[in-house]
Amino acid sequence: MKDAVISTFNHFKSNPTLVQSITNYVVMNNTANALLAIGASPIMAHAHPEMSDMSKIISSLVINIGTLDEYWVDSMMLAVDSANQNQKPWVLDPVGAGASAYRNEVLTQLLSKKPSIIRGNASEIMALASVNIQSRGVDSSNSSDEALQAGIELSNETGAVVCISGAKDYVIREDKISIVTNGHPMMAKVTGMGCTASALVGAFVGTGKDAFLATTTAMVVMGVAGDIAAEKAAGPGTLQLNFYDVLYQLTDEEFAKRMRVEFL
């Protein structure tokens, strides 16, 4: 399985993808820079009349609900419907799941449209499982370990690959789980690192590779780049900067040498 992750990384490097992101205002710049640095191309269009045209040219779609409003929610639904119609994989990043009734309603609607992959932090995945299963309260825990059971339930309910990112990243599909332990705590002090992870998941799944492998590979890339970037960082400012440099320079040898992933 580790070899499959390495080969997914290598396959991407020679088959870069075109990723449409309908994402939040805060992180657009970060995620575009991360996609460019790793070799992918970003498109950030959200006008209703062009969602169908965009869907034809993209490799994959990322939906991030960080800064919603009614127009953008409609953009998301149109883009997802087009992606489903054109058989393009799409990633859901449920930012702030549980923080408002409105967010939960939008997420219920998005889940019904069958995302290929869902990536969030522990409390988001727990909130989302709760929204979907409608049987548990929202736990404010931030540990990805505690969210594991919620992630398994969410994957079973939705059929999506579920990724819970944190000190350990879990990637879950039915009975398969990968655990990525790369990454550095200072990454949580840079805005949009989670959103960037979702964008990279989109980049890797856009090659047409298996969603479980693509997601695992993207999380290893995030973690390895974070590890290297943090070694030379005096704080979150330099960490963010180094992160793009490292993504740009990351070779398959360095990737393979640094990766820390296990499969259950």
Place this chain on the structure above:
Amino acid sequence: MKDAVISTFNHFKSNPTLVQSITNYVVMNNTANALLAIGASPIMAHAHPEMSDMSKIISSLVINIGTLDEYWVDSMMLAVDSANQNQKPWVLDPVGAGASAYRNEVLTQLLSKKPSIIRGNASEIMALASVNIQSRGVDSSNSSDEALQAGIELSNETGAVVCISGAKDYVIREDKISIVTNGHPMMAKVTGMGCTASALVGAFVGTGKDAFLATTTAMVVMGVAGDIAAEKAAGPGTLQLNFYDVLYQLTDEEFAKRMRVEFL
């Protein structure tokens, strides 16, 4: 009083806050990064249906009118009304006050809702005093000294703490004035430094501390971090980067040693 500033800083470091910003597109990334670096948490939601829910979980609210439109103005009004109802302090950053009749109308409406704190540059505070008092022309001066009288009038009229930022930062409430002389001229060459100051004011006032002290403390943090960041900066690019690193690393000893504040 200087001890009170130091203790406000220390109190914040062990009581980090959750700050909702309805702010302009240009600076969202900067302000989120600054809040994270200092230890606070940013929320940037503006959808009408979730303004009431968000208000329940936040420590404070920052309203920045840099990039207005009709939807966002309504978001601001809803968020402010919820904040007032939930007794959460809120900060007004009147970006571009005086630049258009529309901006002035929006500001008149916001002022009527009683901001806890108003932070702007000299020409914005002068324009705002003019809008509010309706008795003076807009002066295009950029000196915080010249704006001092306007700031005092604005504080008296609105009951808000008024902060005029510039080479000297003035923080005004009724008969009390603090003057912060930390900071570096190159900060004006990085976009969103004023908006970041407003975000930090929100972070500090969110602890429940007195608004005059919280604002003074935030302006000292801005200035001290700018001083340190500029020492190692080759230009505004490195200044911005260093600024986040310094916010992240800033200890109470360094803060106390560097702070330059006087009270009138």
Place this chain on the structure above:
Amino acid sequence: MKDAVISTFNHFKSNPTLVQSITNYVVMNNTANALLAIGASPIMAHAHPEMSDMSKIISSLVINIGTLDEYWVDSMMLAVDSANQNQKPWVLDPVGAGASAYRNEVLTQLLSKKPSIIRGNASEIMALASVNIQSRGVDSSNSSDEALQAGIELSNETGAVVCISGAKDYVIREDKISIVTNGHPMMAKVTGMGCTASALVGAFVGTGKDAFLATTTAMVVMGVAGDIAAEKAAGPGTLQLNFYDVLYQLTDEEFAKRMRVEFL
């Protein structure tokens, strides 16, 4: 002609401009930072009721269609009409021209309002010529050489100065062409470098100088700053950072020494 470029640069440095940008969410921060670093002032307002007021105080307007929607398209039309009425020059950046029918319709409408300058990459200029002339298919080529003929046609049809940026930047007006060969390939790995070029074109044309010279000067500034920034860059993260530092520090001597421009 080279002396005229140098003198355009020098003239700007002592006559900094106020540039309104109605641009995409992804790059707003970058372009504001670039304008500040070179000495100009950015305004990013798009509310319909203030487009007319803003037009009175600006030196020039930049329209960038990267992230469209219906409200923003109306903002663009209002801003352009006001600019034309107030005889302020305006720059069109046709991001993603050809990617959707909607984008092409918006561009047809914008072209009819007579931009002073159009700046895009090769495939955008080729798509735009095709939209305008309605006689050729869209070529997906990325070479500015191949787009040269399309650029000449577009300039003839519209009367605008046309700039095709790439490894070579072409600036075209009727029978005059300048070719700028400064710049570094890694610039393509930083989001918004093209948009930043358009913003700088706006900054230089805002001085009232001839549009052909102003555009050539802006492209030399971009290329020279990119050259210097790349020398010390480990990747696109440090490149972007250095770029702002270099813009801030750029002297007329360094500019003149480094510039590589030819005139046909």
